[in-house]
Amino acid sequence: MTQVKRNPSVVIVGAGMTGILMTIKLRQAGITDIIVLEKKDAVGGTWRENTYPGAACDVPAHMYTYSFEANPNWSRFFARGPEIKQYFEHVADKYDVKRDIRFNEEVTDANYNKGKWTVKSSKNNTYVADFIVCATGILHHPKFPDIPGIENFKGAKFHTAQWDHKVNISNATRVGVIGTGSTAAQAIPELIKTGAKVSVFQRTPQWLMHLPDFKFSITMRKLMTRFPVITKMHRNAGKFFLEHIFTKAVTGHFIQKHLLNFLCRANLILSVKDKVLRDKLRPNYQVGCKRVIINTSFYKGIQQPNAELVTDGIERITETGIITKDGKHHDVDVLVFSTGFNAFNFMRPMNLIGRNNLHIDTAWQHKIKAYRSMMLAGYPNFFLMLGPNTPIGNFSVIAMSEVQTDYVIKMINKWRDDEFDEFEAKQEAIDEFNAYVKEGLKGTSWVGGCQSWYLDADGDPILWPYTWQRWVDEMQEPQMEHIDTASF
Incomplete structure (x- = not known):
């Protein structure tokens, strides 16, 4: 007689790319008691939030899809933000994900006690679940610069992740952009195209790689629709390319590292004619130390007559602009902060409280660590998706989430088969995993002498230092010797 599997209750936090995926995969595994709590009014996560001009993905479009839901209709090699958001909306509708989503309901508290999680939301609702899956993403809490006088500025000011589309930017507008990361590299050329006078305040230059961003013709899209093998080939x-060239380059493989170095340096030399400007745009750290920006428009834009690159540090912000350390006042009507995110928040500001009233701020007060990027000691039946040391470096986060989702399903299935009632990572397993990662980081580009959002408070990158395939192989099956279990 076949034993009937238990049907666990699962709360998923977030309805972005990973939350949608997890809902679909849990249902396919036969799990039906699912609630998705989403703090905003729509699915899509980062692609719902980031609506700045030029928003695009730096992963080839046909790779930036779920493996089970190809999209033959991408209009460009690198998909734009609205099209990506539309893709996630399509998947959510096709798989009827939205029926399990509670929109405009942010998780405020999650407390574990004797095999159950009690989850409270911003709507004062309470949910009790066997499992919590935090699909809150990596970059979703905008980070603002700590500059004196920022509160005194009288013009419009906003973060790129909170773009104010009511602000009219025209050729009569003076725009100041603080930051030159991947988002800025996409938004700045679009601002320059408006004819506005754009002053770019650069603290640290970035390495840019040129990959052609071509359009897919209607004929090609029809062919890919008719012959899915073409889409699969793309x-x-x-x-x-990402696995064997890009990822291996930043993780210390000799040939790929030097190839990436050559391509980025050659791109700067060939793209920027003026030597003075070129010297300002040349980083003094090795290629790959910061996330390499794949972009074809920034160098062209910054050389336009209505663009200005300011490399003197910012002294303070006034009511009408910015004073740099050389004493010059830069008049600005609109101030745009392209200053990144608080990358180490993860599920916070949620009050996550595990066994013995262990608050996540206490658990992580000395170091943010997780076993296999997903499991924490003291937090049974809990998963953090895309947590610390997930292989972020210029690879598709969708592929990462699919590998992690399969791992989660395997662990939950063990619970369903009554192998145990609760499980959590052993502290020594977390310590060993982090020592293993730290050892591998020694030969990577991320320790190449720069400051980046990849680095934690100790200066350690929160990335995976080995190959993509190695990570996939090591995530194939849960190593139960690293996990504490208990039955009630």
């Missing part, structure tokens, strides 16, 4: 080509 996906596999993108995966091969």
Whole structure:
């Protein structure tokens, strides 16, 4: 007689890319008691939030899809933000994900006690679940610069992740952009195209790589729709490039490292004619130390007559502009902060409280660590998706989430088969995993002498230092010797 599997209750936090995926995969595994709590009014996560001009993905479009839901209709090699958001909306509708989503309901508290999680939301609702899956993403809490006088500025000011579309930017507008990361590299050329006078305040220059961003013709899209193998070929080509060239380059493989170095340096030399400007745009750290920006428009834009690159540090912000350390006042009507995110928040500001009233701020007060990026000691039946040391470096986060989702399903299935009632990572397993990662980081580009959002308070990158395939292989099956279990 076949034993009937238990049907656990699962709360998923977030309805972005990972939350949608997890809902679909849990249902396919036969799990039906699912609630998704989403703090905003729509699915899409980062692609719902980031609506700045030029928003695009730097992963080839056909690779930036779920493996089970190809999209033959991408209009460009690198998909734009609205099209990506539309893709996630389509998947959520096709798989009827929205029926399990509670929109405009942010998780405020999650407390574990004797095999159950009690979850409270901003609507004063309470949910009790066997499992919590935090699909809150990595970059979703905008970070603002700590500059004196910022509160005194009288013009419009906003973060790129909170773009104010009511602000009219025209050729009569003076725009100041603080930051030159990947978001800025996309938004700045679009601002320059408006004819506005754009002053870019650069603290640290970035390495840029040129990859052609071509359009897919209607004929090609029809062919990919009719012959899915063509779409698959595009996906596999993108995966091969990122896995065997890009990822290996930043993780210390000699040939790929020097190839990436050559391509980025050659791009700067060939793209920027003026030597003075070129010297200002040349980083003094090795290629790959910060996230390499794949972009074809920034160098062209910054050389336009209505663009200005300011490399003197910012002294303070006034009511009408910015004073740099050389004493010059830069008049600005609109101030745009492209200053990144608080990358180490993860599920916070949620009050996550595990066994013995262990608050996540206490658990992580000395170091943010997780076993296999997903499991924490003292937090049974809990998963953090895309947590610390997930292989972020220029790879598709969708591929990462799919690998992690399969791992989660395998662990939950063990629970469903009554192998145990609760499980959590052993502290020594977390320590060993982090020592293993730290050892591998020694040969990577991320320790190449720069400051980046990849680095924690100790200066350690929160990335995976080995190959993509190695990570996939090591995530194939849960190593139960690293996990504490208990039955009630």
